Amino acid sequence: MTTELMNEIQNGVNVQALLDARTALEAAPEAAKFTWRAQCEWLDGVHSRTSISGFFGLGEDKTRPSAHVVETDHPAEFAAPDAAATPVEVVLSGLAGCLTAGVAAVAENRGVKLRSVSASVEADMDIAGILGIDADVRNGFSAIRVEFDIDADASSEDIAALVAQSQKRSAVFDILTNPTAVHVSTTGQK
Amino acid sequence: MTRNHVDTAIVGGGQAGLAMSRELTMRGIDHLVLEKGMIGNAWRTARWDSLRLLTPNWANGLPGRPYGGPSFHGFMSATEFAESLTRYASFISAPLVENVCVHGARALPGGFELATSEGPISCRTLVAASGGAVRPVVPAMATAVPKHVFQTDPGSYKRPSDLPDGGVLVVGASASGVQIARELQLSGRRVTLAVGTHVRLPRNYRGRDIEWWLDAIGALDESLDDVDDLTRVRRTPSPQLIGGTDPVDLTALNRLGVEIVGRLTDIRGGRALFSGGLAHLCQAADLKLGRLLDRIDIWAAERSPGAALMPSTRPSATPLPTAPRLSLDFGSGEIASVVWATGFRPANEWFRDLPVFDRRGRLVHDGGIVAGAPGLYVLGLPFLRRRRSLQISGAGPDTRDIAHHLDLHLRHNAAA
CATH class of the missing domain: 3.50.50.60 (FAD/NAD(P)-binding domain)
Incomplete structure (x- = not known):
């Protein structure tokens, strides 16, 4: 029953390919080890451009046909030209994109036809932290809220279960909710 | 004095090991139950004082011996349950050896040899019933x-x-x-x-x-x-x-x-x-x-x-x-x-030398039947064969299935 539904792609996610990859990688655990990369160049002021092209995965370096570019800047309230979104907003877009992709993939796997999915994301920040006004205030978000509005052929419980399963398997949700060791080093000074 | 050869050695005298003993007795299979302490050792020694079974008394009957006490809907303590196991062992006349420690197991042609505190014991088939949730796992x-x-x-x-x-x-x-x-x-x-x-x-x-x-x-x-x-x-x-x-x-x-x-x-x-x-x-x-x-x-x-x-x-x-x-x-x-309180793992160190573990150290078995060491069976693990496997009431159906397989193994590999 589920097989029929999976073969008939509804939401545009090739779940069968993902399930096949899971089976293959269970047998070849080294191939599952990926390294993601991004290359950032400072442009001017607080404006930077990050290009994203290669990554390591399935045992080898991969290069995309063309690089993706993400720019970051800051709005006028931070005395900047607002040439692009702030880095923290790009983080929110990463969370929303990851959870939304998860909803679509889980829905596909469960045979749920999605008509529309939208996610509103909000994050609170006290900038007394980044401005060094109050040492007790952290730099980052104090809370993030994601609100999904999903129209699909499913009960509200089933839709809630899609969102729950998406969180369970979301890389960005994990990155934001659990600590990660971050190592920053410097090279290039002549 | 412990016998040094049996057709089947059962390691562990808890509900799984005893239920297996009953199955083997009914099939006329020569066996011993080796228990490192007293019957129901883990229930007596490795649990906190207030612990009561999660399942009501009516659900904790043992094969051939349904709960017969006064409090059908009550919850017995871990010690009370261990005592019910002791009574069960004599009810089924289990060939039991208490206070024997099994340190290791190795495969021999046609069976296994156990290293025990009472000396080596060889067996044609081996049942690991030493418990699925015994050793606390601390990260x-x-x-x-x-x-x-x-x-x-x-x-x-x-x-x-x-x-x-x-x-x-x-x-x-x-x-x-x-x-x-x-x-x-x-x-x-x-x-x-x-x-x-x-x-x-x-x-x-x-x-x-x-x-x-x-x-x-x-x-x-x-x-x-x-x-x-x-x-x-x-x-x-x-x-x-x-x-x-x-x-x-x-x-x-x-x-x-x-x-x-x-x-x-x-x-x-x-x-x-x-x-x-x-x-x-x-x-x-x-x-x-x-x-x-x-x-x-x-x-x-x-x-x-x-x-x-x-x-x-x-x-x-x-x-x-x-x-x-x-x-x-x-x-x-x-x-x-x-x-x-980060979970328990099975007490299976004693057979770690058998080639039955995957690269992450997990026992590879199919419903308790261990293909990597023919003649080895395991009991009492979570969802071994069915959802109730880890419950007291899982011991009966799991041991019945596995005893059937073990019996066939002994018949097909009859001693020369």
């Missing part, structure tokens, strides 16, 4: 807890007075964690409970014990073919239940004053760091509970529409703290003890 980060903090686990913890005065961080919210958190909070200590993936179950639903429902709707008899992700099912934590009527879910613990925080993810620089994903795990547990109760309601409506059941009252959603704590400073003195 490596425990070594990062500062020295002044007392640490224990559910295998060593006995009672609240064992702990120094002061706050307690209980890590893990399955049956052990929630029960220990509750009694520590009631002892006057301030308890913080770190909650990962958990299973919420009500003790009672519509006037019947949840075990009654799980049995009635057939959930406990679901077999290996009925689940699509066996690895995940086998790793499911034990439910937030206690042997008794007190609720021990997060709602109840929160009401008692226990502070609920996310999964403990790391200890760095003397600080415990908790996941910010608590709300997700609570919602996931509530959703899963809702699906189970839906299934029960549907079954009740279809199968016993005239039954005098109480109305369907659903537990309310787990109350979520608006801003759960994300870290805790051991240096503040707030926490005097940590209880690692």
Whole structure:
């Protein structure tokens, strides 16, 4: 029953390919080890451009046909030209994109036809932290809220279960909710 | 003096080993049950004082010996259960050797040789019934807890007075964690409970014990073919239940004053760091509970529409703290003890030399039949053959299936 539904792609996610990859990688655990990369160049002021092209995965370096570019800047309230979104907003877009992709993939796997999915994301920040006004205030978000509005052929419980399963398997949700060791080093000074 | 050759050696004299002994006796198979301590050793020695079985007495009968005591709907203590096992061993005339320690096992042509404290014992078939949930698993980060903090686990913890005065961080919210958190909070200590993936179950639903429902709707008899992700099912934590009527879910613990925080993810620089994903795990547990109760309601409506059941009252959603704590400073003195209720693993070190473990050290078996060492069988693991495998009532059907396979193995590999 589920097989029929999976073969008939509804939401545009090739779940069968993902399930096949899971089976293959269970047998070849080294191939599952990926390294993601991004290359950032400072442009001017607080404006930077990050290009994203290669990554390591399935045992080898991969290069995309063309690089993706993400720019970051800051709005006028931070005395900047607002040439692009702030880095923290790009983080929110990463969370929303990851959870939304998860909803679509889980829905596909469960045979749920999605008509529309939208996610509103909000994050609170006290900038007394980044401005060094109050040492007790952290730099980052104090809370993030994601609100999904999903129209699909499913009960509200089933839709809630899609969102729950998406969180369970979301890389960005994990990155934001659990600590990660971050190592920053410097090279290039002549 | 212990015999040094048997057709079948059963290692472990708990409910699984004894049920297996009964099956083998009925089939006329020569065997010994080797128990490292007294019958029901783990139930007597490796559990806390207040522990009662999670299942009501009526569900804890042993094969051929249903519960016959005075309190059908009560919950017996771990020691009472161990005593019922001792009575069962004589009821079935189990060929039992107590106080014998099995240190190792190696494969021989046509069987195995056990290294024991009574000398070598060879056998044609070997049944590992030494328990699926015996050794507490404590994560490596425990070594990062500062020295002044007392640490224990559910295998060593006995009672609240064992702990120094002061706050307690209980890590893990399955049956052990929630029960220990509750009694520590009631002892006057301030308890913080770190909650990962958990299973919420009500003790009672519509006037019947949840075990009654799980049995009635057939959930406990679901077999290996009925689940699509066996690895995940086998790793499911034990439910937030206690042997008794007190609720021990997060709602109840929160009401008692226990502070609920996310999964403990790391200890760095003397600080415990908790996941910010608590709300997700609570919602996931509530959703899963809702699906189970839906299934029960549907079954009740279809199968016993005239039954005098109480109305369907659903537990309310787990109350979520608006801003759960994300870290805790051991240096503040707030926490005097940590209880690692982070799960148990099987006591299978004694056969670690047999080629039956995968690269991550997990025993490879198919419903208790171990293909890597023909003639080796394992019992008492989570979802070994069916959902009830880890329950007392799982010992009967699991040992019946496995004894059948073992019997055929002996016949097909008859001694020359």
